[in-house]
Amino acid sequence: VASSPRRTEGQARLKEGYDKAKNDYLRHSGNGVRDHWYPGSLVNLAKDLHATEEYTWLVRMNNSSVHTGPRAMFHNADANARQIELLAEMVLMRGLGILKRHYRLTLSSLATEVIDAHSISAFPGSFGA
Numbered sequence: 001v002a003s004s005p006r007r008t009e010g011q012a013r014l015k016e017g018y019d020k021a022k023n024d025y026l027r028h029s030g031n032g033v034r035d036h037w038y039p040g041s042l043v044n045l046a047k048d049l050h051a052t053e054e055y056t057w058l059v060r061m062n063n064s065s066v067h068t069g070p071r072a073m074f075h076n077a078d079a080n081a082r083q084i085e086l087l088a089e090m091v092l093m094r095g096l097g098i099l100k101r102h103y104r105l106t107l108s109s110l111a112t113e114v115i116d117a118h119s120i121s122a123f124p125g126s127f128g129a
Helices: 007-025 042-048 052-060 070-074 081-103 109-117
Strands: none
Touching: 042 052, 052 081, 081 109
16 A cells, blocks of 8 residues: 555545544544544443443453453453353343333333343443442
């Protein structure tokens, strides 16, 4: 890429695109452009979406498997089969809960009870507990 005859043209297009989009990604302080797409933190996004357990399981506990570094050794991302089953069940029930609330799905009383039970924090150590 560095030796491409179209490098100058490509860099000009990239700068033009960057200049068009950068105002949507300014830091709250107004000092420069932030380095992530969401203006807040993922923790706050998870809280806003009532998905703190999903954040804890999918992001916090597995962060070191994606972002490696010296701190990664302090986060054990290993999960046993039962934990994986519970995670799948939790995500499924949370998704059904969202559908139930927003689309007013008609469900049996048993299904409603199971879905509602998953709305309560299952993990006392999670951010929303």
